[in-house]
Amino acid sequence: MSSELPEWSRRAFSEPRLKPYLDACHGDRARAWRLYRWNIEISQAFYGSLHCLEVGLRNAVHDRLLERYGRADWWEAAPLKKHDAGKVAKARDDLRRKGVGHPTADDVVAELSFGFWVSLLSSSYDRHLWVPSLHRAFPHYAGRRSALRDNFQTMVLLRNRIMHHEPIHHRHLPADHAKIYRLLGYLEPEVVTWLQGFDRVPEILGRRPGGEGGGHA
Structure with a gap:
């Protein structure tokens, strides 16, 4: 196999973009190119489980707050922090522009982002949201709110790296995958069973290019 990257790859993806893969492979261009392709494949595979996690969290939190405030636009009554209220306003503005x-x-x-929903699990909402309402969004969880929030936040960071086409090969991806399933189980265990029927992450993890960039986050 040639040790050089295809010429078109430099035009399509640029040297700066390929550099992290070259660094992970100690300058071996053939290995870096294999790792780049695998990073695309594993990112694509994570889409399904992250989709379920984001939508599941969104709906669970929304349903509990609708119940608490008695209105679908509960953000008009809930004591949101300025930053989060700004995200709601931006979502409305973005919709109008569309x-x-x-x-x-x-x-x-x-329209609201994954990060918005996770922010509602922060300590600043303990008194008004978590204690009276949001803890019920996780009927199969009995731990601390702070640990739950931190675990969801790591998934926001993973999701953002994937959606911005960044390297994720250096992360401990089996642990990330297990964490997604664990968090889904806190929300709705039956989603886990359904997702396992078509989740391709285990398959693609199993054919990672040998020895390429195997670090942890």
Whole structure:
């Protein structure tokens, strides 16, 4: 196998983008190219489980807060911090720019980011959201709120790296995968069973290019 990267790869992906892979492979261009392709494959495979986690968290939190405040646009009554209220306002503005003249509560819920929903599990909302309501969004969890929030936050960071096409090969990906399943189990165990029927992460982890960039996050 040639030790050089295909010429078109430099035009399509650029040397600076390929550099982290070259560094991980100690300058071996053939190994770096294999690792780059595998990073795309494993990122693609994680999409399904992260999709389930983000949508599951969003709906669980939304349902509990709708119940607490008695209105679908509960953010109008909840004591949101300025930063989080700003995210709601931005979601409405973004929807209008997309041509949604009168965004519904469901429109806003779908527009809000994974990070927004995780932020509602922070200590600043202990008194008004977690204790009276949000702990019930996780019927199969009995631990501390802070640990739950931290675990979700690591998944936000993984999700953002994947969606911004960044390297994830250096992470402890089997641990990330196990964490997603654990968090899904806190929300709804039956989703875990359903997801296992088509989740490709274990398969692709099993064919990682040998010896390439095997670090941890």
